[in-house]
Amino acid sequence: MKAVSSNNVTRILVVGGGYVGMYTALRLQRKLKQELRQGTVEVMVVDPDPYMTYQPFLPEAAAGSISPRHVVVPLRRVLPQCRVVIGEVTAIDHGERRATLTTLAAEETGGDAVEVPYDELVLAPGSVSRTLPVPGLAEVGIGFKTVEEAIGLRNHVLGQLDIASSTRDPAVRDAALTFVFVGGGYAGVEALAELEDMARYAARYYHNIKPEDMKWILVEATDRILPEVGPEMGRYAVRELRARNIDVRMETRLESCEKRVAVLSDGSRFPTRTLVWTAGVKPHPVLAATKLPLAAHGRLQCTPALRVDGVEHAWSAGDAAAVPDLTAEPAEPGGPRPVCAPNAQHALRQAKVLAENIASAVRGGPVTDYRHKYVGSVASLGLHKGVAHLYGRKVKGYPAWFMHRAYHLSRVPTFNRKARVLAEWTLAGLFKREIVSLGSLENPRAEFELAAGTGRHNEAS
Template sequence: MTKQPEHIVVIGGGYVGLYTAHRLQRRLRRELKRGDVRITVISPEPYMTYQPFLPEAAAGSLSPRHVVVPLRRVLARCHFVPGEATSVDTERRIVTVRTLAGAESGAELTEIAYDELVLAPGSVSRTLPVPGLAEHGIGFKTVEEAIGLRNHVLEQLDIASSTRDTEVRDAALTFVFVGGGYAGVEALAELEDMARFACRYYHNIRPEEQKWILVEATDRILPEVGERMGTYVVRELRGRNIDVRLNTRLESCAGRTAVLGDGSRYPTRTLVWTAGVKPNPVLASCGVPLDARGRVRCTPGLRVEGVPHVWSAGDAAAVPDLTAQRDEATGAWPPCAPQAQHALRQARRLADNLVAARRGRPLTDYRHRSAGSVASLGLHKGVARIYGRRLRGYPAWLAHRVYHLSRVPTFNRKARVLAEWALAGLFKREIVSLGSLEHPRAEFELAAGAGGQPEAR
């Protein structure tokens, strides 16, 4: 009787999913070639998005296809299943998947058996019950949202340039961003930089007419770079005529009017929501222990607590941070922050530990001290804290680019990104809005709908 190969299933194609599967296919190359092991990756998207590059993609500094990494190419020795895991039965070791074909045809769900499971579905945008947010808010977590936002901002300049209605014009030139973390600050800074540059091609719009507002519920922005550098960022943004509102919440955006906690009201056609993320809700149906925030409880070795043959890491996991201080009351380690630095390193440690477990070797606890943080504030502007050293302006912006270029997967993507940066240094920004890409069949549907009407004579 032929022995069935050991099946390793990875749920998720983000940082952890990609890097874990990639390292596994390298470490288990011989086993894969002999047919002793199979690796299956389940993800609704056939690519991994390198999210730190989304602000530059939104600003037009990078092409959207160069900020994503195709899973099929990078994970050539793995089997890729395009679909979404809906539940996990840890007793039977079964993953239930809704494939793309099943979603289209309404067919039954597919079951995939596993011997070892890596839970890495990542995170989704964390929203609040703000009136009007679902109808008018714009997210900033996927490459589609980033390019859609770029097209939207340029479209607002076109609207403002072509109307005589002052209310419409003011609303079109008002841009509100909610959330003072990396995503919100970098997206706002890059897009404001792009919009200010674009104004030179609009004869009736001056850069100072635009109103950019950053709303943050706490008393500081970019806490990762430290209080001192966070204060510098606020000063830098305000120096660019960006209205930074600290200790302020968005109360409503119904009727395309942003109402803030201090009572101020801003009619706007652009409200970008970047106020944090939360673990993927699918974890609730995976039969694993979760903490108060919905993350998978893990050991320092990246196993799921109390559930054999299941591993987890990244945004979806509460991994003890062994480099931090224990909680004085409980004696427990605080979890690692949901950052890309941790996700990349946890993925590699997870893969190594999984291979070690297969071979009967002891596991190694995940332990990593942060090298620092970098953030871009637009072209040639940035802040950074690297091994305790603070950088600002051009050196910080350069450090931001060098660091992320070194971290984006595959030599192919590194070369393409570097080439685009080199070309961008030689030529001016592109300010073309391709909003029709979001509805490519609209014109054809209109023509086809009118095709049955008699031709006018």
Template sequence: MFTALRLQRKLRRGEADVVVVEPQPYMTYQPFLPEAAAGVLSPRHVVVPLRRVLSRCELIIGEVRSIDPTKRLATVSTLAGAEDGVGPVELAYDALVLAPGSVSRTLPVPGLAEHGIGFTTVEEAIGLRNHVLEQMDIASSTRDAEVRAAALTFVFVGGGFAGVEALAELEDMARHASRYYHNVDRDDMRWVLVEASDRLLPEVDPELSRYAVRELRRRGVDVRLGTRLESCLDRTVALDDGARLASRTLVWTAGVRPHPVLADTGLPLDERGRLCSSPTLKVQGTERVWAAGDAAAVPDLTRPGQDCAPNAQHAVRQARVLADNIVAELRGAPPKEYRHAHVGSVASLGLHKGVAHVHGRTFTGWPAWFTHRTYHLSRVPTVNRKARIMAEWTLAGLFKREIVSLGSLEHPRAGFEAAAGVLPPGSTPRPGNASPRGDQPPMGRTEP
């Protein structure tokens, strides 16, 4: 999105056509997903509508299936094809920008595919919020001690930014929500964070990592370092340290991998499946193929011998250099190399809590939390989006959190289908709790 945005600003009218192929008609600002999950921000304010910001670009809602760099053709499956049975279409291009990003990196853990919950999209964030509140409702309405304990045990696997921030924000939300339940206390809930390495937040300073562990444990979070998930069958989370936890919630945030579409491009990939890019962001061995972001292995000129870290800080800046180089090539000018020294890292640990390492200085607590919000607000595209987020933060500081669960949003036709008699009486799941697979419900889903 940032590449296309800069191209439409830099290119003269009629100089070139910019076509963007994307499965969703919006860009998700992922650093704000934890706050959306906790109800601090509205879901519509953490996404940016592409048709609004890319007004001079052509947007095609679809997925690239394969690329032929020799013929300069991209095969795309569109929404029209999915709905009407029309086959994929071929798009010819003069210059190609590959920035598909990453997908969740899963492992062959028994039960993970059936029961795990991801945390990379706004849909997953809102679904997880609904799920956590639903588990509190289940615990409040049962006298079965085992069901209650499983409903109030929340397990997060992965101690990077996504896992730590998601757990911290949701724990804050659930602790606030518990005051409205007559028989669910904050001490009844068990939050578990499982990390395979010996530290949390490997991207930040080691001292800040240790602070994050202390802060979470002070809040009652069970942080297990050097521990791996063995299985999650039958609503039981098994860890390699011998622990067996009855739980209806398993959130998987243990890393990402490059988008699998790259394997069908025939372009050079490194050992991690990323495109081998030059410092000018052109894919090695090609003429007019460019790459940036998580999908590209770009040499870090500030740290010889290493690649740029796959984070938003580099991706956004790479996008601007990439767009400038495309324009330079069109106009016969030499390209520039991407060079950016890492500024630092920030992470939220819930309301008014966080860690930050910026320009060699470290912060914790409220100053770090404020730095986290200020930095990400400055990076959200468009003034309109910034103003809406500021307004929501202001209102959140003046009024109490909303704790309503809208699980029916995930299956909006369930109630109508029940009324219309589409499914036999007694077998229709209530709205919001239908199993997406039709066999065994995922952890936390209420069985029909």
């Protein structure tokens, strides 16, 4: 059915500027170039941030291998034909084709939320960190999903080395040099491996810290890590991490982290000033506020054509969508097909099909189903180390690490970003690592506030 809009303008609202949102809007620019130029189609992208974060590069950004600004892609630069709104969609009335959103200006001035009409809706808000009611987690836990968290974690780790180097209290030193990561998926393993690499290198510049003084602990609730690369490569990853004196504890849970003491389900207790939580994600809460059909785990129930099941003019893909995997057989004869895994590989390819289907639907044409056989996974275990399981072949060590970099370099958007990342990798191979903590970036006004406060005190005196 062809979309109908008032004023002869078809409005496409894209909720989210991540993988799916940005790539869908980018392709719509190309597929609907004539309509956008004539003003008969309008594409609006709404996201809380003015950039898309390429999350596979977060571990390398945290370790200093890539500059933070090269991990993000500015939405306004790559989407010049779209209207980019910095804000957050809080409610959607699809029956009336209206979305309620809070813009950045409204947040700053205390203004009211605004309603935005649309004709075609693309729900791609991504996911948020999935937390558990662990005592103390909200107070001391550190996430690893945004570039701000990645750089904050880098500054924090280097700051702990400074604390350990300058204290005479053995308890404070031990806690500062103990780093606990919860979650054995991509984010947890790659973040731990890259940061351990960086901290071990940085230790050479501290006269009283040796690499063996640090404790790195990975806590995983299941019996394996990196399940995406298969059991054999997962076991290899465990051996590699343990060979670096990283304490990998599987079938273990975090019971508490109150008073900066990580208490594990096996009875272990680790005083620590660093607890990184990467134990999974969950769909964005806005999905529950749409009244659209949800599948298991809170994702939108979608058809293979990436439409929301049973709903006209509503589309979704990526982390927010439960899309049937047409390349997989049902677990039971006659049963439902498995759904596509919520990972970047599917998200990038779904966005392409999604944009083509929306463009075709706007013009009154047919849509096609999404079909992609999962080719495998790659994971980094630090500099020059990695694991991969691609097309049924298992690769480890330097070749896997090289494949990891090559794959993600090919996927990061824009030639500008590709060139800059490649240049940084090349320079990193020629020169030493830059080891510096810029913790003041997290509170840039602290120095001025202190000076202003001191000045007022002096005047009063």
